[in-house]
Amino acid sequence: MPRLSAEKPFFHPNCEISNSTFGTYVEIGAGTRVANSVFGDYSYCDRTCDIANARIGKFANIASFTRIGATDHPMDKASLHHFHYRSASYWDDAKDDADWFAHRASRLAEIGHDTWIGHAAIIKPEVTIGHGAVVAAGAIVTKDVPPYTVVAGVTAKPLRRRFSETLADRMIALAWWDWDHARLRAALPDFRSMPAEAFLEKYE
Numbered sequence: 136m137p138r139l140s141a142e143k144p145f146f147h148p149n150c151e152i153s154n155s156t157f158g159t160y161v162e163i164g165a166g167t168r169v170a171n172s173v174f175g176d177y178s179y180c181d182r183t184c185d186i187a188n189a190r191i192g193k194f195a196n197i198a199s200f201t202r203i204g205a206t207d208h209p210m211d212k213a214s215l216h217h218f219h220y221r222s223a224s225y226w227d228d229a230k231d232d233a234d235w236f237a238h239r240a241s242r243l244a245e246i247g248h249d250t251w252i253g254h255a256a257i258i259k260p261e262v263t264i265g266h267g268a269v270v271a272a273g274a275i276v277t278k279d280v281p282p283y284t285v286v287a288g289v290t291a292k293p294l295r296r297r298f299s300e301t302l303a304d305r306m307i308a309l310a311w312w313d314w315d316h317a318r319l320r321a322a323l324p325d326f327r328s329m330p331a332e333a334f335l336e337k338y339e
Contacts, residue, residue, distance in 0.1 A: 141316070144174070147182070159316075164199065171240050172204070175248070177312075188240050188260060192248035193312040198272065200255040204244040207260065209235065247282065248312040266307055267297060282307060298331060305335050 139145055144157035147165035155169045158176035163169060165182045172189040180186065180197035188204040197203070208215040220236070222229035242260035246252070250264050253272035264270065265282030274291040283303035285294045298306065314322070325334055 158193065188242060189244045189246060189258075191246040192250065192266070194249045195246050196251045197246075198252060198254040198256070201252050201257075203246065203252070203258040204242075204260050205257050206239050248310075267303060269297060302331060302335070305339065306331065309335060309339055311338070 139160045139162060141159040144161040144163060146152065146163045147167075149166045150163050151168040151170075152163070153170045155172045155174070157163075157174045158178070160177045161174045162179035163174075164180050164184060167180055167182065167184040168186065169184075170187040172186050172191065174191045175193035175195065177193055178191050178195035178197070180201065181199035183199055184197060184201045184203070185205075186197075186201075186203045187206065191197075191203075208217070209220070212219065218225050220232035223231045239260075244258050244260055245263040246258070247264055247266035247268060249267050251269045252258065252264070253270055253274065255273050256270045257275045258264065258270070259275070259277045262276055263279045264276070265280055265284065267283040268280045269285040270276055270280065270291065271285065271287030271294070273289070274287050275289045276286065276291040278290075280286050280291070281293075283297040283306070285297055286292060287294050296303070311319075311322075319326075322338070325337060329337070
């Protein structure tokens, strides 16, 4: 019997999950925190990830120790410290700053379908990673990444295209990530054996 199912996500031990939803066949690695986020069908993350305020597409591959939606401190205020927005932790008569937390939660990171986020990469808030893109291990991504583009570095810059623009457009139009589970199973031998262009020629 398969380990993953359409009925509920598979959470490994010691995960912290809050205000988040998960599609079918999703897996969350041990020690991961997910907050205010949505995981699309078949997406997974490995161990010890920190994912907040994110919208993650289908078939996303997220390596260990990745941080998505890394939150910012208020650089325009008199202090960076969280005493002035996590105030209830310091004084009996002070409340946390709900407006600041609402602002943070509104700054969403968007991760496209069939993406690969490498080990210990950081994706900043309000950044979009296009469908089919690859973020190299250790990269810090502060700007949008076009579809089917490989980026690396601190801060991340494009290295090359994964597919040509024409091939990428055709793959996005095919949108195989929207196929149902049975159709994916039927096409499994071709996913395994065919280069992308041959796959497109068969299924377009």
